[in-house]
């Protein structure tokens with residue numbers, strides 16, 4: 021049985037993730053009163069007074085709209101500890117400051133998380149301790165496998181929450197209801213009826229001061245390995261018997277095991293590019309290589325597209341294109357399922373607006389179905405109509421959902437060890453091809469739609 025968490029400890033409390041996403045999500049969760057009370061301790065290597073930390077927590081809670089009595093009380097009593105989490109003595113001191121069962125959230129750069137987990141081997145962890153580990157999990161397949169092995173020496177797998185906050189996004193969760201609570205979709209959800217699937221996460225945001233992390237990750241690891249492959253697994257998986265942690269994660273892992281770069285050709289199935297100077301909505305941006313902290317020798321991509329295939333009966337031959345990039349003209353965040361053309365359009369019709377398509381937008385939360393009908397005017401001309409609806413926003417934002425799972429030790433929305441390893445296995449051939457320079461690093465001006473050649477040709 022899961023123990024009640026007495027203290028949530030955030031390692032990396034002074035970082036960008038904690039301030040912008042984790043603490044606002046925590047405030048929402050606390051205000052909702054879904055979880056029993058717990059204490060909060062922030063840990064970082066820089067010195068910070070308790071009062072400065074409390075003001076910081078209160079500001080982040082407010083930013084997430086959490087201004088209720090419970091959130092204010094938590095912010096008023098939280099404490100901050102200056103510590104190096106890779107040092108066993110410091111870790112022992114942190115655990116001694118906890119009340120009840122601790123939940124340790126590693127909001128740290130991946131190399132520091134690896135070192136902290138090594139140091140935890142020299143520390144007595146209280147029974148029931150829960151871990152929340154941020155993405156990227158490891159820095160490559162080898163290090164992810166080693167980290168998984170190290171973690172299960174420390175605590176049982178059920179207490180390890182590998183975080184992908186995309187799995188806490190309400191639209192991503194809505195995919196489950198959409199696919200499995202409607203009889204009309206499942207019969208056509210296969211290669212016989214679907215031509216292609218595109219999962220796109222284009223952002224207007226640029227580096228935003230995150231060079232220390234991003235310049236070693238790039239778009240492929242930051243987004244495709246860490247998030248979009250898991251979204252793809254939800255789109256492609258077989259219907260699970262239940263949505264409990266084992267069934268859901270088992271079905272996702274099965275889809276990932278069947279996935280690899282299309283045709284086993286990482287160079288032919290991937291493209292990469294990096295932004296040059298430009299402007300987005302009047303905001304001037306320097307070239308990526310001139311951003312503070314960037315090392316041009318890393319040749320980090322800020323935009324990528326990779327085509328994958330899923331080798332099973334349901335999906336054989338259907339390309340799944342995953343794309344993500346920064347500093348683009350338009351934020352486009354959606355899953356597009358494009359159906360095949362009808363086998364025969366009765367002679368006599370004119371107009372050809374293209375095949376039907378289902379669009380599931382990740383932001384804003386909505387869904388639309390592009391259909392062909394006999395439009396207004398000439399009834400024998402085929403026109404396009406779009407049926408669309410908005411989803412109601414979830415009660416919690418993505419990080420509120422992630423933290424709710426962690427604090428109640430329900431791993432349904434966290435990523436299982438084998439899923440993480442599969443995601444690394446899937447992207448490694450692309451990383452290797454890029455390292456050998458088998459794929460050109462192209463460029464695009466910040467604020468554009470990407471390299472012009474990409475718009476003219478599909479991979």
Ligand SMILES: NC(=O)C1=CN([C@@H]2O[C@H](COP(=O)(O)OP(=O)(O)OC[C@H]3O[C@@H](n4cnc5c(N)ncnc54)[C@H](OP(=O)(O)O)[C@@H]3O)[C@@H](O)[C@H]2O)C=CC1
Nearest residue numbers: 032034035036037064065066104105127128132154155156
């Ligand atoms: N920022 C974002 O938008 C997102 C980030 N993530 C993930 O979250 C993690 C953290 O990212 P982010 O917050 O952006 O990174 P930051 O660099 O902003 O923060 C990392 C924090 O780790 C702390 N830290 C580093 N080394 C140690 C150490 N040895 N002991 C104690 N604390 C240490 C630093 O403390 P100090 O400041 O005191 O030096 C710093 O506050 C990464 O894995 C990232 O991939 C995931 C999703 C989104």
Ligand SMILES: O=C1O[C@H](COP(=O)(O)O)[C@@H](O)[C@H](O)[C@H]1O
Nearest residue numbers: 185223225242243246247383418
């Ligand atoms: O994990 C990450 O996600 C964000 C995008 O997620 P959102 O929920 O803020 O839309 C991305 O900007 C960032 O680079 C990446 O690390």
